[in-house]
Amino acid sequence: MTRKYGIADTTFSRVDMGSLVYKVIRSEDSEADIVRYTVPGIKDLPVAAKRLIDEGCDGVITLGWVGKTMLDKYSYLATSIGLIMVQILTSKHVIDVTVHEDEADDEEKLKEIAIDRATKHAKNLVKLVKEGKNALTKYAGKGLRQGYSNAGEID
């Protein structure tokens, strides 16, 4: 059966991670169905992920962008709880890419973080959907990072 991936992104984001992730998934799993769902902001991502799973997606990647204020962080917390609840209720992976505006001082760096994180997590999603629960086991404990260089294993 054809694998089906969902991409949920936002108009709030300042980088078009959705188009990028589409290409990465296509290149990692050339025959897959890929469906995109664009919503205004991060708090709309959980229902977008839920609806993508409702229409048959085997896994979803969400692409959030979060402002700098405490209220933005509370929205991030509520969204994170929501995305985890979607996964628990459907038993499907929803890989959550979030870029926080205060992760970098200049815009170029922020865009680099977004591209690196979205690319790496798109590959993670494909691995988990295609190969299952041991696809990433050889990297377990290796201190991998998305958006930054890897921290590495201790010792």
Place this chain on the structure above:
Amino acid sequence: MTRKYGIADTTFSRVDMGSLVYKVIRSEDSEADIVRYTVPGIKDLPVAAKRLIDEGCDGVITLGWVGKTMLDKYSYLATSIGLIMVQILTSKHVIDVTVHEDEADDEEKLKEIAIDRATKHAKNLVKLVKEGKNALTKYAGKGLRQGYSNAGEID
């Protein structure tokens, strides 16, 4: 079939966003059914949204107003989690407009934020309900803002 929109607003709010949003939805989708539900405060919005969906709404917009204290922010967090849960359990969009009293120092500015945010999100809701998951895709990553001027795409 006729589309049906729900509007949930509060008596706590200091701007009548409900009437405004009614007009915006009516002008964006002239034949739609529009139902309004007014509750005391933000913590009553999730059940109002749930009841509007129970009676057949295809999508809901909630119009919250939040005070300045830490306790108000905790109420905002609990409400946000609740609104996301309603969406997850029903697979319907509940677009959440929230105005925080500490977003501006003077009342006039606060009212401008409320009007801009409620108007833009009412249009977002209609787009999502009428045209579905790709209605907003052309704006993905464009840095759109509600209540403020757009941040824009990086680069």
Place this chain on the structure above:
Amino acid sequence: MTRKYGIADTTFSRVDMGSLVYKVIRSEDSEADIVRYTVPGIKDLPVAAKRLIDEGCDGVITLGWVGKTMLDKYSYLATSIGLIMVQILTSKHVIDVTVHEDEADDEEKLKEIAIDRATKHAKNLVKLVKEGKNALTKYAGKGLRQGYSNAGEID
């Protein structure tokens, strides 16, 4: 059919809001059934509300009292999430009256807040249960407050 209201209150509270609310509901809806449920503290209120709804209440009012420490506030947050979940799962209103010990420096003022807030919200509950979703619409955006004087509409 006779309307049925639930009142959930606590032994932790320093004001007997339950008896007061009973009288207010009785005076606003003279033929209604009114059931009271007393629990130790705020974290017990969600299940009390759930049980009141299980036995047929059309709406519930909870009467919480919260201490001054950060831990008390975390308990308030958990309780708020719980009360919202009860409402989402049952589609019934649970109007939440909470008095925080740090809202006023002297006890007399605190008692005034409790009485005002509980009275106004008891009336809100009866309005919503008796008249439904548009009972409060004429007050939408009017800046109504419970426990304090109204903030009023901007402009």
Place this chain on the structure above:
Amino acid sequence: MTRKYGIADTTFSRVDMGSLVYKVIRSEDSEADIVRYTVPGIKDLPVAAKRLIDEGCDGVITLGWVGKTMLDKYSYLATSIGLIMVQILTSKHVIDVTVHEDEADDEEKLKEIAIDRATKHAKNLVKLVKEGKNALTKYAGKGLRQGYSNAGEID
């Protein structure tokens, strides 16, 4: 039918509140079944409570002990939300006794708090399970405290 009580306690706790609570429940309800469930720490208490209810307990008391750091407090918050969810989903009381290591400077005082709080809440649980929703109503608004002396009613 014989009443059945559940006691969930932890190996993290520095006071054996479980044995104490067993004796209190036995003395308050001499013919009841009492089942004890010991888990490592507070985050394991919600599932212990759920499993105790699954095997027929009419009510449960959980006996948590929480460290001093911010992370411990986040664990407390997550646990509190979980315990409230168990109650909402089962409509059974789970009375939550929590002792925070920063409630007192010396160990003896901490132990006193634990003993007082656990004893009083064990009695509360028996009252609610045996006599139901009005068992505590005569104490409503009386400012009762567990672990400390009562604050009392205002006026």
Place this chain on the structure above:
Amino acid sequence: MTRKYGIADTTFSRVDMGSLVYKVIRSEDSEADIVRYTVPGIKDLPVAAKRLIDEGCDGVITLGWVGKTMLDKYSYLATSIGLIMVQILTSKHVIDVTVHEDEADDEEKLKEIAIDRATKHAKNLVKLVKEGKNALTKYAGKGLRQGYSNAGEID
């Protein structure tokens, strides 16, 4: 019937706790089935635990690693709520091992904490799954710690 244990670990972690825990479980319960599931980060652990239970695990241990920033701590909070929800919905234990990067200044100490905590909790999981709710009762209130030396019982 053969007991089945699940291990969920991450590529974010800087110590390979998964392999260690596999050996500990194998040595504590030599005939058991043991299944491992590796995900990118802590927010993916709840669905991994859910999927492990879906395929028949009697209990699961999750092995999380958390960064130093406030956002990492919010992710920890959301994950904790999610792991507790998985347990409530399935009535199965999910023992949560989390190592926070700010628990120690040097990497060697951090690794020691990870090894000690993961080993002790793997033994706790086996005890609970094999022997049930009273397997740990003799240690109730004994102030046991994982990752640190035991605090001990007061008095």
